[in-house]
Amino acid sequence: MPFVITDPCIDTKDTACVDVCPVDCIHPRKDEAEFATATMLYIHPEECIDCGACVPACPVSAIYDSLESTPVSQKALAEANAAFRGGEPAAVARAEALVAAHRVAQPKLMALPAAERAAAHAKS
Ligand code: SF4
Numbered sequence: 850m851p852f853v854i855t856d857p858c859i860d861t862k863d864t865a866c867v868d869v870c871p872v873d874c875i876h877p878r879k880d881e882a883e884f885a886t887a888t889m890l891y892i893h894p895e896e897c898i899d900c901g902a903c904v905p906a907c908p909v910s911a912i913y914d915s916l917e918s919t920p921v922s923q924k925a926l927a928e929a930n931a932a933f934r935g936g937e938p939a940a941v942a943r944a945e946a947l948v949a950a951h952r953v954a955q956p957k958l959m960a961l962p963a964a965e966r967a968a969a970h971a972k973s
Pocket residue numbers: 852869870871872873874875892896897898899900901902903904
């Protein structure tokens with residue numbers, strides 16, 4: 850199963866994971882058109898090779914190692930990871946709509962500083 854980026858990436862989006870991914874499956878990169886407006890980054894589920902390099906690189910523990918290990922509160926964002934395709938406006942809009950809905954559905958998590966959200970996932 851692919852790795853999944855979750856809500857601590859919102860407000861962080863520092864691309865540390867992009868720099869270590871050996872197969873360039875995390876988007877948008879800083880040099881891609883969608884980077885400025887993307888709320889978070891997304892892992893392409895079919896391109897991810899499950900190497901695990903991105904997990905320790907993330908300063909806010911936003912990345913889970915499978916869909917199964919992704920907390921229930923983050924399932925919409927797992928769907929957003931799967932939906933995002935750079936250069937495809939409808940797919941980008943679909944992913945961003947899922948993120949926007951997550952922000953509305955999880956006000957307590959989103960009120961926390963990004964660095965504190967992962968620790969709160971298990972309780973939400
Ligand atoms: S697990 Fe490896 S291949 Fe998958 S997104 Fe992370 S760094 Fe990239």
